[in-house]
Amino acid sequence: MPSPSSPPPQGPVDATRVPRYGGPTTFARLPRLDEVSRADVAVVGLPFDSGVSYRPGARFGPGHIRASSKLLRPYNPALGVSPFAAQQVADAGDLGLNPFDIGEALRETETALTRLTEDGATVMALGGDHTLALPALRALARQHGKLAVLHFDAHLDTWDTYFGAPYTHGTPFRRASEEGLLDLERCLHVGTRGPLYSEQDLEDDAVLGFQVVRADDYEVDGVAGAVDRVRRRLGDGPVYVSVDIDVLDPAAAPGTGTPEAGGLTSRELLNTLRGLTGLNVVGADVVEVAPAYDHAEITGIAAAHVTYELLSVLAATRKGR
Numbered sequence: 448m449p450s451p452s453s454p455p456p457q458g459p460v461d462a463t464r465v466p467r468y469g470g471p472t473t474f475a476r477l478p479r480l481d482e483v484s485r486a487d488v489a490v491v492g493l494p495f496d497s498g499v500s501y502r503p504g505a506r507f508g509p510g511h512i513r514a515s516s517k518l519l520r521p522y523n524p525a526l527g528v529s530p531f532a533a534q535q536v537a538d539a540g541d542l543g544l545n546p547f548d549i550g551e552a553l554r555e556t557e558t559a560l561t562r563l564t565e566d567g568a569t570v571m572a573l574g575g576d577h578t579l580a581l582p583a584l585r586a587l588a589r590q591h592g593k594l595a596v597l598h599f600d601a602h603l604d605t606w607d608t609y610f611g612a613p614y615t616h617g618t619p620f621r622r623a624s625e626e627g628l629l630d631l632e633r634c635l636h637v638g639t640r641g642p643l644y645s646e647q648d649l650e651d652d653a654v655l656g657f658q659v660v661r662a663d664d665y666e667v668d669g670v671a672g673a674v675d676r677v678r679r680r681l682g683d684g685p686v687y688v689s690v691d692i693d694v695l696d697p698a699a700a701p702g703t704g705t706p707e708a709g710g711l712t713s714r715e716l717l718n719t720l721r722g723l724t725g726l727n728v729v730g731a732d733v734v735e736v737a738p739a740y741d742h743a744e745i746t747g748i749a750a751a752h753v754t755y756e757l758l759s760v761l762a763a764t765r766k767g768r
Contacts, residue, residue, distance in 0.1 A: 467518060678722065
């Protein structure tokens with residue numbers, strides 16, 4: 448919560464005075480980072496998709512998520528919190544990442560996120576492809592120590608390589624585990640499904656520190672069961688939440704690069720995220736939104752609401768403290 452002597456957080460433009468299709472183009476029409484004295488949460492775009500293995504286009508994801516966020520309102524009744532009043536949230540714009548050199552883009556992202564968080568701000572990143580979860584984990588592990596990763600995705604993203612390349616959107620969590628950034632007793636995938644290359648994929652994944660809540664497990668255990676497993680696995684230490692939008696069924700998120708049938712509904716995902724309230728979330732991302740495949744902003748709207756729920760979890764946790 449802001450201290451009594453600090454000015455109240457500056458929130459979104461009032462939609463009863465400025466129509467939603469006008470006004471700022473920031474996330475949820477929030478102030479820019481240079482318009483506030485400091486931010487508790489910085490929303491930053493990572494417009495990069497040079498690590499994708501199938502359909503490109505996620506470099507346009509940050510702008511699409513922002514455009515799809517204009518209808519978000521300031522009070523979240525599900526959590527009983529006003530995420531833009533309980534904390535200062537500001538839009539830090541997009542990073543200018545090198546699209547021709549993945550290694551350089553990783554370094555640029557790590558440097559920028561380190562700078563954004565050095566005064567205590569939490570980063571909420573909008574992708575972009577999943578490759579850049581790795582530099583986010585590098586930056587945050589330097590500050591917080593080994594991290595738990597809560598990874599929502601259709602895919603494991605713990606593969607070793609594509610075409611001999613070590614850094615792609617399918618490898619970030621293997622590299623993070625190999626680099627010692629992760630707490631191997633506290634990491635979890637949620638929503639995985641679809642074919643794998645072999646059974647060895649799952650065996651390697653377990654060695655790298657991950658347990659799995661499959662999309663099919665929601666049919667048996669429901670959201671409450673999934674949340675219970677998530678909270679027991681994550682514990683009390685620092686947590687990084689990474690949401691690949693393809694965790695949702697293609698009916699709820701067609702605008703993504705590697706869609707898989709049989710995914711979560713948006714209701715299941717949003718309610719699972721709400722169950723994270725009280726955990727020590729130190730950073731998050733929402734990635735793999737590819738607007739060229741997104742009819743009627745279906746995917747963009749889902750991603751905007753995922754971001755809103757994560758911001759609400761941060762606010763509700765601050766409120767609880």
